[in-house]
Amino acid sequence: MKLKSAFIPIYALVTLSVSVAILPGWAGPADASASVKGTVKFEGVAPKPARIDMSQDPICAKAHPTAATTEDIVVAADGGLANVVIYVSDGLAASTFPPPQQPVVLEQKGCQYKPHVLAMQANQKLSVVNDDGTTHNIHPTPNNNREWNMSQPPGVPLEQTFARAEVAVPVKCNVHPWMKGYIAVFKHPYFAVTDKDGSFELKDLPPGTYTITAWQEKLGTQIQKVTVAAGEAKTLDFAFKQ
Ligand SMILES: [Cu+2]
Numbered sequence: 001m002k003l004k005s006a007f008i009p010i011y012a013l014v015t016l017s018v019s020v021a022i023l024p025g026w027a028g029p030a031d032a033s034a035s036v037k038g039t040v041k042f043e044g045v046a047p048k049p050a051r052i053d054m055s056q057d058p059i060c061a062k063a064h065p066t067a068a069t070t071e072d073i074v075v076a077a078d079g080g081l082a083n084v085v086i087y088v089s090d091g092l093a094a095s096t097f098p099p100p101q102q103p104v105v106l107e108q109k110g111c112q113y114k115p116h117v118l119a120m121q122a123n124q125k126l127s128v129v130n131d132d133g134t135t136h137n138i139h140p141t142p143n144n145n146r147e148w149n150m151s152q153p154p155g156v157p158l159e160q161t162f163a164r165a166e167v168a169v170p171v172k173c174n175v176h177p178w179m180k181g182y183i184a185v186f187k188h189p190y191f192a193v194t195d196k197d198g199s200f201e202l203k204d205l206p207p208g209t210y211t212i213t214a215w216q217e218k219l220g221t222q223i224q225k226v227t228v229a230a231g232e233a234k235t236l237d238f239a240f241k242q
Contacts, residue, residue, distance in 0.1 A: 015193075034228035036236050037201035040084045040194045040214060043241040046075035052178045059134040060111030060176060064161045071116040072180075072218050073242075080198025081240060083117040083211070084216045085167060087191035088202065089223070091210035097188045099124035103159070106171075106183070108136045108152070113171065113181030117217070119191045120183065122165055128158040137174035140183065142166055149174065167215050182217055214238045 049069035054060040069204040103125035107114040111132055120126060130136050130152045138158070141150040144166040152158050162169065162185040173179035184191065190210075192200040202212070209227040219240040228234050 009188065022090065027095050031230050032204045032206045033231045035201060035203050035204040035233045036205065036212060036226055036228065037199070037233065038236040038238070039082045040086070040198045040200065040216075041079040042073070042075040042081040042219075043079070043239050046079070047073050047242065049074070054111055054176070054178065056158065057111065057134055057176060059132060062068070063110035063132065068110060068112055070178075071112070071214075074116075074196070076197050078197075080194070080196070082194055082196045082198060083115070084194040084198070084200070084214050084238070084240075085117060085119055085191065086194065086200045086202065086214050086238075087119070087167070087183075087184070087186060088188065088205075088211060089211045089213040090186055092190065093206070093208075103127040104161055105129060106138075106181070107131055107158040107210075108138070108173070108179070110134075111173075111176050111179060113179060113194065114182075117168065117184070117193050119168075119193050120162070120185060121189060122163055122185050122187050123161050126160050126162070126183070128152060128160065130154050130156065130158075135175065136179070138171065139174050140169045140171045143171040143229045145169060145185065146199075167213075168217070184215070206230075212236060214240075216240055218242075 004165055051067040099121040105127045107129045109131045133154050135153045137151045144164045145162045148159040165187045166185045168182035168184035172180040190202050194200045207230040212224050214222045222238050226236050
């Protein structure tokens with residue numbers, strides 16, 4: 001008896017959700033199950049990262065027993081290109097996407113930004129962390145957002161937001177001239193940054209035809225179109241060269 005009473009509501013719920021999902025023109029959250037994933041490659045001989053001279057601040061230098069290197073073009077052994085921002089640049093229905101409650105974290109570690117390229121939603125909280133024993137001065141220089149410039153002693157928390165979309169806001173440290181990073185800001189949640197292997201995935205997309213843009217700080221922008229049906233997983237690869 002107990003089993004039966006539990007079974008009926010679940011069955012009814014499944015029937016209801018199936019019938020709602022097949023209504024034409026309905027594109028609610030239950031439909032947002034398509035995905036686009038792929039790899040970004042660097043074609044040709046990868047440039048060698050340059051060594052960074054941190055001798056200006058002994059605390060920074062000491063954090064790197066082997067010299068830190070530049071991160072403007074980071075290529076894996078198999079050609080995978082890291083730190084590429086992949087995002088839906090066109091095709092989303094006009095809707096608003098509330099920012100996630102969870103803040104994104106930008107660390108200053110060994111006097112470098114971790115991650116070097118970060119992506120977030122507009123009005124999502126950005127938590128800037130100073131893990132170093134030295135004071136940093138974080139200074140984003142946006143085109144489409146409010147500029148700010150804040151000194152951050154070791155261990156002191158710092159929280160900020162960006163109100164508008166922008167790909168991507170350059171970030172620098174006024175104390176350590178080698179410190180450079182980027183923050184890409186979006187009005188929607190359909191973005192990713194390629195990992196060290198050049199892989200990315202855009203998840204939970206509603207069915208539709210989208211323009212997907214790939215942005216790399218030195219190598220520019222590429223655009224591809226993709227159409228996904230409800231629940232479909234498509235592959236989309238990009239290749240950049242110098
Ligand atoms: Cu700094």
